[in-house]
Amino acid sequence: GQSLEQPSEVTAVEGAIVQINCTYQTSGFYGLSWYQQHDGGAPTFLSYNALDGLEETGRFSSFLSRSDSYGYLLLQELQMKDSASYFCAVRDQNTDKLIFGTGTRLQVFP
């Protein structure tokens, strides 16, 4: 099965850079995705890493290292609106199910 662990909470100030880690134990997956969810809202897709390395999308970057069973989401130039929960997720190669990590609540302070 799949198990993805994230820190439960991260705090930072506006303008800062924050990294949200995702460590996993998995028997095989297609790639690592990241989703953002504001309180009371729906998860929205942020990024996907099919291969090892860094993917950059504006202020957000995501990294995957399969050899280290590790990935992270990097948020730069933090804004108040970035306060939300962030989930890493993998699609299991055997079952095709999207498995979510434990989630990290990011709080951005002025």
Place this chain on the structure above:
Amino acid sequence: DTEVTQTPKHLVMGMTNKKSLKCEQHMGHRAMYWYKQKAKKPPELMFVYSYEKLSINESVPSRFSPECPNSSLLNLHLHALQPEDSALYLCASSQDGSGLGNEQFFGPGTRLTVL
């Protein structure tokens, strides 16, 4: 149209009621999903429909009954629920059910309270 819509937004029901949650997408996606999410927890997969056929049922109790009338619609019929079923129910869709990095688009959810 890149939106998944869900109705109702909020639902309060008693344990003897029967109700249905509805989900709709017009992106031409062929895979649709139901998730259950408790507060401060990640979404948990309940059902997957791929090309209008039920492909995954995550051992969900029979008091939850999914239905996919066509490729754009997904329903979740609820009957004899328990208070512990209170949660946010999320619908999602993706291009198809394959595993190659398919982004899932989520609806806003139905906040269900069972009294």
